[in-house]
Amino acid sequence: MCVTNVVVVAAVAESANQTRRRGSRPGRAPNEEQFREDRGKNMMEDYFVERPVFKEWEFRTRYKMSHNVFNRISGDLCHYDRYFVQKLDAAKKVGLLPEQKITCALRMLAYGAGAYQCAEYCRMVKSTSIEAIQRFTRGIVNLYSVDYLRAPTLADLKRLLAKAERRGTCNDLNVLAKSMLFNELTAGRAPKIQFQVNNRTYNLGYYLADGIYPRWATFVKSIPKPTRPKDLKFSQAQEGYRKDVERCFGILQSRFSIVRGAARGWHKEDIRYIMLTCIILHNKIVENERPDDIDEELDSDEEEENNMRPRVATVWEGSTGDDFEPVGRDVHNFNGFMDRYNAIRCENTHSNLQADLVEHLWKIQGNMEV
Structure with a gap:
């Protein structure tokens, strides 16, 4: 019995000392x-x-x-x-x-x-x-x-705003409160957008959001339990347009099924690269399929017949001397940073913008059936 144990131990030690073989090397069974x-x-x-x-x-x-x-x-x-x-x-x-x-x-x-x-x-x-x-x-x-995966360029902003004008609303994205976009906006590095609604001028772009988002100047939320016809019309439009980002993600899921599948079998780093790859490939495919003359159409100033939607938005084309200043360590730049920070989170601007949009939409589509 002792001899058997010694032999077993010796065999295990010898196999442990052998170099593990991989690939097509001598001593390894041939691949199928x-x-x-x-x-x-x-x-x-x-x-x-x-x-x-x-x-x-x-x-x-x-x-x-x-x-x-x-x-x-x-x-x-x-x-x-x-x-x-x-x-x-x-x-x-x-x-x-x-x-x-x-x-x-x-x-x-x-x-x-x-x-x-x-x-x-x-x-x-x-x-x-x-x-x-x-x-x-x-x-x-x-x-x-x-x-x-870059930030929108001037041409991209023009394209988005042109589409928004035809639909009667500003940019229509549902973003997280911790988005890097707000960091860039607070730091003064984001493009400046100015638009006019109901004879009032606003200098911050806005995003359609649901009720869980804060009352910031950069968010436009629906009206809970609307009763007036104009409030009903606004809520219907806001909630309908807000679904666009969900539809966009649905398109991504339909094109790349791996996005809607289980992710537990992948490492976190692999999941990150998979998601980014799907987005990049989607953008490349859309770019390839987009007509070449789309930019020429956006440059045209001709309005469609019976178009009641006025041009209410303009894109920042360059420095005018009144633009946001960069963030720095000195007191002057820090004050500018805090001014922008407070402007984004201004509840008064949020309320005014919502009220102006309600009136603006009602003037454009008020004669339509609610």
Whole structure:
């Protein structure tokens, strides 16, 4: 019995001292043949040759984007991360194509597919699929976040305000009270917007919010239990327009099913990159599908026939001498900071803006059925 124990202990010690082998090395059982090279050729014939098996509209349906967007992303990722470039593995076999790795990542994002589900079409095992989506999401964020996660530009503001004018309301977003946007606004680094409602001028943009938000000058809330016809009309419009951001998130969920799926299987850092990647890809797709002449339409001063909605908003085009001053350590700049801080949280301005918007909307749409 003692001899047996000694032998067992010696065997365990010897196995613990041996170097753990990974990959295609001598002494390790051979990997199962995945036929990834043949499947890669089939994938190329399906979508990526001059005359593919599946048409462009089928590609857009399955990849959630056009060929042009996919090709730009593929080229940028191959230059950014050599992981996506096809190369020989340790056994001198041809590795996966960039299209296979990117297709795997996109299918996990678009359909919420599990890592093991990519083996059938992409010929990628679970660990390779997870590595592909991790590198894909980090590559997308590092490559495109500057352009597609940036703050709105002057052209963006003009586009948003032009849409708002046609709908009779200002910008229509539901934001959190701790948004970085308010930090920029308080610091004096945000673009200055000035608009006029009911013959009163306001210098802060506003966002439609529900009842849980504070009574700030930057929030316009619905009227609880409205009784007057004009209050009913305002509440209907405010609550209807406020749903837009929920619809936007619904569009993101419909395009990328991974957003609405369970997230417990991912690390927090992976979830962050996945969400940012979905937003960036959505913005790239929208940009690609937007007509080229949209900016020319926004520059036109012609009004639509029977348009009763006046132009009430203007965008800050540059310094006028009366703009917000930057935050600093000296007393003068600190006083300016506190003035902006108090202006944002002014309940009196909040009440006045709501009342003016009620009157403004009633003058425009009061003759319509409530």
